Amino acid sequence: xSRKPVNKLRTxxxxxxIWALIREVKGELTLRSIQQExxxxxxxxxTYLTGLVNAGYLKVTHANGGFTPTLYLLVRDIxxxxxxxxxxxxxxxxxxxxxxxxxxxRVLRDFSSRDLAFNxxxxxxxxxxxxxxxxxxxxxxxxxxxxxxxxxPTAQARYRLVGLKWTGPKPPQIQRVRQVYDPNTKQVAWTExxxxxxxx
Amino acid sequence: xxxxxxxxxxxxAALGNVGLAxxxxxxxxxxxxxxxxIGVFYGRAGLGKxxxxxxxxxxxxxxxxxxxxxxxxxxVFVEILKLMGIPPAATMxxxxxxxxxxxxxxxxxxxxxxxxxxxxxxxxxxxxxxxxGSQCALMLIGEENLPTALEKWERVHSRVLDWTPAxxxxxxxxxxxxxxxxxRVTVEHDLLTHIHGQxxxxxxxxxxxxxxxxxxxxxxxxxxIDLTTWGNRPLYTGAAPVRDRRSK
Numbered sequence: 001x002s003r004k005p006v007n008k009l010r011t012x013x014x015x016x017x018i019w020a021l022i023r024e025v026k027g028e029l030t031l032r033s034i035q036q037e038x039x040x041x042x043x044x045x046x047t048y049l050t051g052l053v054n055a056g057y058l059k060v061t062h063a064n065g066g067f068t069p070t071l072y073l074l075v076r077d078i079x080x081x082x083x084x085x086x087x088x089x090x091x092x093x094x095x096x097x098x099x100x101x102x103x104x105x106r107v108l109r110d111f112s113s114r115d116l117a118f119n120x121x122x123x124x125x126x127x128x129x130x131x132x133x134x135x136x137x138x139x140x141x142x143x144x145x146x147x148x149x150x151x152x153p154t155a156q157a158r159y160r161l162v163g164l165k166w167t168g169p170k171p172p173q174i175q176r177v178r179q180v181y182d183p184n185t186k187q188v189a190w191t192e193x194x195x196x197x198x199x200x
Numbered sequence: 201x202x203x204x205x206x207x208x209x210x211x212x213a214a215l216g217n218v219g220l221a222x223x224x225x226x227x228x229x230x231x232x233x234x235x236x237x238i239g240v241f242y243g244r245a246g247l248g249k250x251x252x253x254x255x256x257x258x259x260x261x262x263x264x265x266x267x268x269x270x271x272x273x274x275x276v277f278v279e280i281l282k283l284m285g286i287p288p289a290a291t292m293x294x295x296x297x298x299x300x301x302x303x304x305x306x307x308x309x310x311x312x313x314x315x316x317x318x319x320x321x322x323x324x325x326x327x328x329x330x331x332x333g334s335q336c337a338l339m340l341i342g343e344e345n346l347p348t349a350l351e352k353w354e355r356v357h358s359r360v361l362d363w364t365p366a367x368x369x370x371x372x373x374x375x376x377x378x379x380x381x382x383x384r385v386t387v388e389h390d391l392l393t394h395i396h397g398q399x400x401x402x403x404x405x406x407x408x409x410x411x412x413x414x415x416x417x418x419x420x421x422x423x424x425i426d427l428t429t430w431g432n433r434p435l436y437t438g439a440a441p442v443r444d445r446r447s448k
Contacts, residue, residue, distance in 0.1 A: 077305050078305055079301070079305035080306075103257055107257070107264070107266075119255070123211075123213050153418070154415045184285070
């Protein structure tokens with residue numbers, strides 16, 4: 001089955017919900033108990049649990065045998081942010097550039113795409129100017145940014161974050177259907193063709 | 201510059217002050233548990249302290265807040281929690297617990313930018329509480345008189361492991377900025393030296409001037425520009441407001 005677009009998922013349908021539940025329970029958990037609480041599919045939960053075990057966040061305290069299910073226990077709590085792991089336990093790095101841009105936008109008062117790429121890059125994750133341009137285009141369309149200077153043949157356009165539009169630590173996502181989804185408010189902030197999401 | 205942080209060409213990481221701040225941050229993160237983990241990074245406006253803070257935030261996955269003059273003790277907590285994506289509890293002691301727990305568990309460093317705004321207030325005590333409760337790597341960033349201002353707060357001052365003054369930008373930094381900001385026009389070395397001299401080591405002014413020069417060169421249809429061509433057109437020096445700076 002194909003993956004649902006992020007805005008079609010129910011708000012509790014995510015890895016964040018699994019992680020929040022694991023932290024809340026403070027004891028042993030089974031796959032089934034998580035499934036019941038989060039209404040997620042068996043495979044979804046299982047993949048994430050396996051990843052967490054392989055990465056050392058969870059420990060299997062009782063392996064599946066006979067009539068007793070596998071029991072999982074939280075052994076490494078890293079706080080509210082759900083660990084981003086693949087099934088083999090390695091860290092997911094996708095989206096790091098977007099995260100760095102989203103953080104950087106809040107720091108820079110007035111910036112061009114070039115400023116953003118320059119300041120958001122680190123030695124571990126480089127943000128290119130075209131990445132920055134792409135992201136800025138969508139954030140501006142969705143009303144997160146205002147344009148403070150129109151681009152001219154000799155200079156790039158400049159933007160500024162609308163103070164109250166910093167909705168939270170997670171970077172807004174651009175979906176393939178050309179709309180911006182905000183994982184902080186869990187809402188679609190803008191859809192192409194529908195008038196700008198500037199005022200909601 | 202730090203040996204641990206390899207410079208990236210064409211990115212903020214290549215700047216000297218970013219290297220200094222990163223070295224200091226690594227020292228805090230790797231400090232043995234019996235040593236304090238507070239660092240102070242200070243210097244006059246325009247040296248790129250905030251750019252450095254931005255790099256630290258991205259590179260070390262740190263939380264960074266920027267203090268405002270109107271902030272109260274409660275705002276400090278609320279802002280940090282907002283950054284963490286945690287709904288704030290009702291009272292300040294509860295919020296302190298929330299902040300400390302998240303810092304302790306995630307082991308992410310905390311950066312307090314524009315520390316000057318709160319240094320004269322009780323908010324300093326709040327920041328000390330957060331440090332004591334979490335033992336997180338804590339970087340305080342502010343203007344050049346920050347170390348003196350902190351002396352008043354003995355219990356914070358005595359816990360500082362690392363004092364790092366931000367340096368004026370050198371010519372190498374100016375070249376890094378020119379490489380990145382003037383991609384369509386080559387700024388010749390003599391003009392770059394002139395810009396660097398006129399800008400008084402301020403990153404902000406060097407950037408402004410580089411953009412000014414590039415715009416001017418593009419208007420003149422040039423692909424490279426040197427000091428002779430630039431002549432005595434004014435540069436932004438920050439000394440006094442310059443009127444009609446684009447006149448020939």
